[in-house]
Amino acid sequence: MLRFRLQGLEAWRVQHGEEHEEARMAEVPEVETITRDLRSAVVGRTIEHVEVLNAAAVRFPSPAEFAELLRGRRVEGAERRAKYILLPLSEHLLLAVHFMLWGTLTLTPTAAARPAETLIVWRLDNDQELRLLDTLAYARAAVGAPHELAARLDLDSLGPEALDPDFNVAVLSRQLAKRRGPLKTVLLNQRVLAGLGNRDADESLWVACIDPRRIPATLTPDELQQLHDAICTVLEEGLALRGTQRDLFGVQGKAKHRRNVFERTGRPCPRCATPIEHLRIGNRNTHFCPHCQH
Numbered sequence: 627m628l629r630f631r632l633q634g635l636e637a638w639r640v641q642h643g644e645e646h647e648e649a650r651m652a653e654v655p656e657v658e659t660i661t662r663d664l665r666s667a668v669v670g671r672t673i674e675h676v677e678v679l680n681a682a683a684v685r686f687p688s689p690a691e692f693a694e695l696l697r698g699r700r701v702e703g704a705e706r707r708a709k710y711i712l713l714p715l716s717e718h719l720l721l722a723v724h725f726m727l728w729g730t731l732t733l734t735p736t737a738a739a740r741p742a743e744t745l746i747v748w749r750l751d752n753d754q755e756l757r758l759l760d761t762l763a764y765a766r767a768a769v770g771a772p773h774e775l776a777a778r779l780d781l782d783s784l785g786p787e788a789l790d791p792d793f794n795v796a797v798l799s800r801q802l803a804k805r806r807g808p809l810k811t812v813l814l815n816q817r818v819l820a821g822l823g824n825r826d827a828d829e830s831l832w833v834a835c836i837d838p839r840r841i842p843a844t845l846t847p848d849e850l851q852q853l854h855d856a857i858c859t860v861l862e863e864g865l866a867l868r869g870t871q872r873d874l875f876g877v878q879g880k881a882k883h884r885r886n887v888f889e890r891t892g893r894p895c896p897r898c899a900t901p902i903e904h905l906r907i908g909n910r911n912t913h914f915c916p917h918c919q920h
């Protein structure tokens with residue numbers, strides 16, 4: 627009977643093309659991987675020339691001003707805040723890049739062919755190009771003075787970083803206190819906690835055995851501790867495996883997109899074999915085990 631059911635699920639997956647679907651997503655482990663790569667390979671370089679191939683990819687200022695402002699600037703650092711990559715530049719400018727669903731940055735020799743999904747190209751002073759790529763063309767970049775960028779992108783409203791060494795259960799409890807609405811929705815609110823995308827939130831709640839529909843105020847101290855530990859485990863594991871996408875140098879990360887529950891609707895829970903269920907919570911796809919998440 628079990629064998630028959632599993633064969634049925636396999637058939638469902640093939641029929642729905644699930645095996646061939648893109649199994650990648652730019653969440654915090656992926657963005658942090660690229661940020662660290664930028665720190666090792668791009669910081670210290672000077673931008674010689676900028677080409678905007680898709681005007682919609684420049685959030686502000688205009689594409690022409692964007693290219694002009696960036697020309698001749700030296701990259702002085704690479705930082706991450708939530709899913710933003712922030713590159714401080716010479717002469718007190720800040721460049722921000724956001725990958726949205728699965729955009730990415732790649733560093734290649736200037737002579738290498740440009741893929742059709744290239745949105746912006748920054749030519750560096752070492753015959754290499756930094757390219758913003760996105761098959762969906764949703765990824766965005768912006769440049770400005772740091773205070774202007776922080777105001778326009780609302781960077782100062784972001785909550786504490788889940789990957790920060792100072793993130794502990796006291797920080798999580800304080801941030802969740804008085805928040806209304808289902809836990810899944812609260813965890814995705816980057817003003818509460820910066821660091822969880824949809825995939826990593828579902829996986830963290832599964833690791834912690836907590837139902838995504840719970841109200842934060844009902845969590846016991848033990849559950850808060852489990853949730854804190856689960857968030858750290860999921861993010862650090864994703865980061866250690868260098869995410870689900872290609873890194874700055876084109877090397878594919880080894881993290882699994884469908885780790886335990888995410889986009890595994892109908893397939894057996896790895897802990898108890900109950901079929902994983904799908905729900906829309908706060909307009910976001912949510913995947914969980916109805917048996918072992920309480």
Ligand SMILES: [Zn+2]
Nearest residue numbers: 895898915918
């Ligand atoms: Zn289960």
